[in-house]
Amino acid sequence: MGLEFEQRGSDSPYVERIWRSRSAGLDRMTSVATAHWTMVFWVEAGEFHAAVQGPETRAASAPVPEDATFLGVRFALGTTMPWLPIGQLVDGFAELPDASRRSFRLNGSSWSVPDFDNVESFVRRFARTGGLVRDGVVREVLAGGAPDLSVRSVRRHFLGATGLTPGAIRQIERARRAAVLIQAGVPIADVTSDVGYFDHAHLARSLRRFIGQSATELRGEAPEQLSLLYKP
Known part of the structure; x- marks a missing residue:
């Protein structure tokens, strides 16, 4: 009983983790802090939903809908959607429009809903449209590098690409x-x-x-x- 999670890594440079879960007999959980933003698809009371969940800066109690199923795509740090500034979603989320079990709307276009096994295909296609980009400075710093930039400039890159310092x-x-x-x-x-x-x-x-x-x-x-x- 509770939330049953299944998760895996990814070979996509844009994706950090892919997970799915099902709820049963649980009405609340503790949502732990995360520096990553996530695209989430879920079915609740027969209704399909899609949303972008921003980074979470502290743990918080969160409701869990009964008998719901979830699919989450947690994106790598430094991956961002230029048309949706991630800083606006810190400790929040934005529901995506026109979501159904077959498709949802993202950046003005309709996309097929991915599943646990083919998320990378969706991510590749979306990235080719320019919908996803990666910040090179953030990648370099997280890999232990030291870009030839001021501390203030590095901070701006992190805030722009992750919403966090x-x-x-x-x-x-x-x-x-x-x-x-x-x-x-x-x-x-x-x-x-x-x-x-x-x-x-x-x-x-x-x-x-x-x-x-x-x-x-x-x-x-x-x-x-x-x-x-x-x-x-």
């Missing part, structure tokens, strides 16, 4: 890594040092803000349902 992304990603390690049974002291927290109190504050649960709760026998967490 580099520092905010680091904090969110660090908390998510810590939560995955804790769930895997790694000792708290090791998580604290390996992931880069000053001390246990620093880790605890970060988990509460970005994950919505303490280390003890994450390790509990019946932890509260969380949105998608996975080892990168």
Whole structure:
């Protein structure tokens, strides 16, 4: 009972993760922070919906519709849709028009609804139209590079392509890594040092803000349902 997730990686440079889930017997969950934006398709009470979900800067309680099915395409950091500034969607979402089980409207054109196995085909076609672009500066910085730009210019690139500052992304990603390690049974002291927290109190504050649960709760026998967490 709850949310049953299935997820996979992708060989597309535009996509970070693809997931699908089904709800049963659960009315709320904790939506954990994420630096990525996601395109989501779902069926609720027989009605089909499509939306773009922006980055989430902190954990929050979220309603879960009964007996609903979901498909999510989580895009890689630095991937953006020029016609829909991602900064406007931080901690929010935009529902896509004319959505049906067969098609939906995106940037003025009708597109077939992808499924779990053929998302990359949709992404390739959409990118060829210019609907998706990747910011080279963001890619370089995330890969450990140092572009010949001022700190202010790098920050502008991140805000334009992700809606978040580099520092905010680091904090969110660090908390998510810590939560995955804790769930895997790694000792708290090791998580604290390996992931880069000053001390246990620093880790605890970060988990509460970005994950919505303490280390003890994450390790509990019946932890509260969380949105998608996975080892990168």
